[in-house]
Amino acid sequence: MDLELNESEQAFQAEARAWLAENVPTTPLPSMDTPEGWALHQEWEARLAAARYSVVSWPEQYHGREASLIEWIIFEEEYYRAGAPGRVSQNGIFLLAPIIFEHGTAEQQDRFLPTMATGERIWAQCWSEPEAGSDLASLKSTARRDEERGGWLLNGQKIWCSRAALAHWGFGLFRSDPDAARHSGLTYFLFPLDAEGVTVRPIAQLDGEAGFAEVFFDDVFVPDADVLGAPGDGWRVAMSTAGNERGLSLRSPGRFTAAADRLVDLYGERPDARVADRVVDAWIKAEAYRLYTWGTVTRLADGGDVGAAGSVNKVWWSELDIALHETALDLLGPDAELESRWLDGYTFSLSGPIYAGTNEIQRNIVAERILGLPREPKGAGR
């Protein structure tokens, strides 16, 4: 058992650190949920891609550098340590790309991955529906076969789609076989958000910005070439990324260890004995998360998978994120209500226990699949 990086990993770390020190914008970019901030984020991602840092673990042909999982985490740690901007392309890179790699055709990989890597085309995840939140399999939006044109017609409504207000393409599940059982008869589609019949209505979030949107579908035609995986197999295809969202990707420890370091610095500037223990606890929990992730990475490198442990992970990072930011606000005292990076982080952290599967649902998964406790009668909360 050890925590030591080998020589090439150390070299990779040094190289990434140096590049980030030179290139990370010195003033934070405006929010990616504003048109101005969006454009600047896209520019930043293009710069990352040009240096082959936007998707380090991907194959070289798609702008990656075939980095190992360990190197990927090293990069993420450095990225957040350097105070680099949040990734406007994160849904595509972390949620859709793994599915395209696993289930996409070679043609789809060539067509979709390069512009995802460069940040030129930004993707929105369109899974939730007004009547299908935690109970995602109850979704009602439909896909009707259009034999003549060789594709499908989408109808219905999706909601809470992050970044859809400004994004270019969406990915989501539609019911393609009305007679099949709940989890069957769903198909996974990719579609441009400016296609004929698509209406995107931005929804403002707690911070006043249109961080997500609802999307209406009125006979939207999608050719067979834009179906991901086999028709009717959408649930299985989709679930292969749910674990990604809760587990490793997206929530690399660097985000929390960097924030914990900033919290300690804030405490140094405004020491307050009443808040001291919570500063320490936030730091301990971020450190626990960092070490836990190294354990996960070791198991993955040995051929294991994250599985239900992704739910353990999700509850931890989402609660840690809130505790960390609440503590910072308490240190800021009366200034806490003023617009600041801490306040932005706090507002965003509040959504952590809701998205990526609510924490209630994650606790059900931990209890049932890890502890082996009996299911709720009627199978609720899966």
Place this chain on the structure above:
Amino acid sequence: MRFELTEDQRDFAASLDRLIAGADPVGVARAWGAGDTAPGLSLWRRLADQGVSALLVPEEAGGMGATPVELAVAFEVLGKHAVPGPWVEAAAYLATELSGEAQEAVAAGAVATVAVPPHTPYALDADVATQVYLAGSDGLRTATPDEQLTSVDRTRRLFRLRAGGIHDTADRAAEAFDAAALATSAQLLGAGERVLAGAVTYVKQRRQFGREIGSYQAIKHQLADVRIALDFARPLVHGAALADDVDRGRAVSAAKVACADAAYRASRTGLQVHGAIGYTEEFDLSVWITRIRALVTAWGTPGFHRARILQSLTATPAGAR
């Protein structure tokens, strides 16, 4: 980078686990608390034969020359089975702080104990120990047991000490304290795991309102939170076991705080889901509930360890944290 126990380390844990499980450890602990120390001393002997006392002692001094990771592995198992006796005191603190013949005796399995005021003011099981020490600012002294005190954990037999003469040591009091705090953390973790396992078994059997209580979310979510807390405490223990001299104190403190929190949460939840039966002395859960409560404050209270972490963090520039 391989942040997982090696196969050897897992085998070591499994063999200790088998040995202890076969020795009726709860019966041993209860007898120990009631003053019948013979079964406990016999278990002590067998664990010492497996090298548990000698882990941190260098090979030149008749020890195993193992790493703190093996120490953590062993103490998690001791905690899981609530093994009684001054294990932390002997195999962690004294194995590090003593030198020469006294250290060799500990490695060979002598029952030794120590009080280290202010954090550990009373010596555990001083009446059965063949070597008793009292640590002070002027060094380690030999000591003799005085008045016996009653712990919340009846299997922890605590004594005030009367100080004797100064004893020769390796002058590694700080390292010894950290080894003891690390071993205590691992013990808490093992105890927490045991309570969770017992609770899970129970809620799958006990039925109320026509179904297993483990199918109710109010129960499930509490147990899930225990699982999560323990899962994130363990890497801190292993991380502290691997920490270098510069970071060791802070890493050990982080492990102690997290393990105390997680195990205490396990004990409160374990008690709650058992209902009244969990509140009885006779039911075995009581052994762990009281042990955990005692270990939360042993070898540095959570308040002390948090303060030590904060001090270290604020003294270190951000880049070097």
